[in-house]
Amino acid sequence: MPIDDHKRAEIEAQRAASQETRRVTVAAMEAILYERFDVLDHGFVRVIDYMGDDAAIVQAARVSYGAGTRKVREDRALIRYLLRHRHTTPFEMCELKLHIKAPIFVARQWLRHRTASVNEYSARYSRLDREFYVPDADHLQSNPSSNKQGRDDVLTDEEARQALSRLDWISTRAYGVYKNLLNEDDTGLARELARAALPVNYYTQFYWKIDLHNLLHFLSLRADAHAQYEIRAYADVILDKIVMSWVPATYQPSATMRWTPLRSPQAGSPWSSACWPARRSIRRVAGSPSASGAS
Secondary structure, eight states, rough: OOOOOOHHHHHHHHHOOOOSSSOOHHHHHHHOOOOOEEEEETTTEEEEEEEEEEHHHHHHTTTOOSOOTTTTHHHHHHHHHHHTTTOGGGGOOOEEEEEEEEHHHHHHHHHOSOOOOSEOTTTTTTTSSSSSSSOGGGBBOOOOOOOSSSEEEEEHHHHHHHHHHHHHHHHHHHHHHHHHOOOOTSOOOOHHHGGGGSSSSSSEEEEEEEEEEHHHHHHHHHSTTTTHHHHHHHHHHHHIIIIHHHOOOOOOOOSSEEEEEOOOTTTTTTGGGGGGGOOOSSSOOOOOOOOOOOO
């Protein structure tokens, strides 16, 4: 699963290839197509394909043909209107396909969002490589006494050293057991059973295709300050490196609306003033229009 020289050359060949197309493209997205954005110690996010842009959202909302004669500021105003009033279907016209490499425990959180098409690397058919996630010492925190999830105070240097040593030891030892069970030179245990020896900090890979509406919902939860750090690291990269390049008018909605922060504002972050709309009650009055589309 690591990106070796052969795979790296293949990626560079994909990036260098030029294709003629009549469909709308986004220059900033073309520039990062297939590029690897590193996350955590061995993970990454890559854009494999995309469809649509801010103009496609506007076009779908107006049910029009072609770009028309509308001005850019009018298009941006319409996108803000759609966001404010939760007209979600125009955003579903845009789609994004990503290649993700993440620890198994991150992938399991990720795939709880059942609004995307997914295909994951199979340890039933293929052998996993010796790549596992070990947190930086800065992210080793104690369990909070008042909550069953989340993190509390950062561990002391000695506590962190011991925790890292144990994580590395058990992860390395587990891979040795995994290899021994496989025993591929002789008759060994089936891969679908041998994988049971590996902990959830080992890395997996998957392709993930999702529409923009559901992507924004995913990011509103996983780029939030309350999300687990490891999945938030991926959400931040998708948000700042990919979504901003792909649909800038959607990425930066008006700060004059009633917003609640998508994540805790940080100095220099574009999201310190641009945030996702406040959630409304999901309870509907009888006869009210569906929340999934325009009223």
